[in-house]
Amino acid sequence: MALEQFFSEHPKAALAFSGGVDSAYLLWAGLQAGAEVRPYFVKTPFQPRFELEDALRLCRELGVGLNVVEYDILSDPRVAANPSDRCYHCKRRLFSLLRERAASDGFSLLIDGTNASDDGGGRPGMRALAELEVRSPLRECGLAKERVRALSREAGLFTWDKPSYACLATRVPTGQAITRSCLEKVERGEESLSCLGFRDFRLRLGFRGAKLQLLEGQLPLVLERRTDILNALEADFPEITLDLRPRAPID
Secondary structure: OOHHHHHHHOOEEEEEOOOOHHHHHHHHHHHHOOOEEEEEEEEOOOOOHHHHHHHHHHHHHHOOOOEEEEOOHHHOHHHHOOOOOHHHHHHHHHHHHHHHHHHHOOOOOEEOOOOOOOOOOOOHHHHHHHHOOOEOHHHHOOOOHHHHHHHHHHHOOHHHHOOOOOOHHHHOOOOOOOOHHHHHHHHHHHHHHHHOOOOOOEEEEOOOEEEEEOOHHHHHHHHHOHHHHHHHHOOOOOEEEEOOOOOOOOO
């Protein structure tokens, strides 16, 4: 099935929109097909500010309004406790909220940007989507991430080369309670590192500080910017370590 056929059969849909590569292309494709696709961005403490800024920018460029739904996901104790299946409880709550909001706006179909590269095995968040009957057109149409990036570039979307991004909660070790304070520290730290030229990295919390995970090509930049890194991070993190095993790029 092609995306055009999907939207021909489903001309009205609410889209869980993150501003990332997949949901951005899905929104563009739906609009190009003449469908009524309404994007919804769920704003929680798990999303850094730049994600909302990217989502707003993309919607402006496509001439569509963005519906921002705010929710304090940390009010759910099953999520805040950060168990191994935290993602299931988080996705279940947020997509239930989205489904309710979309239904109140007249949308019976909820779609998301899961693509054909996303492996559902061992991913509790995808189990939640299946239970809530959220459709994933990119996956259903066999569009993998590499193809989505190529099509996004052809479409002129600025998101085409945006690195894949996992929410801030993934920076906290499983079993360690997630607090708003620790998420804010991670966001500040990652924003500072981005300004120093780092890209597609992770700043993960440890017992006394944070561990920086980088792509292999950016490891030399640590020595070049060592003083700047310390100045940017040491107020929030007593210890700052570097993972010498390069981080593999994720698509």
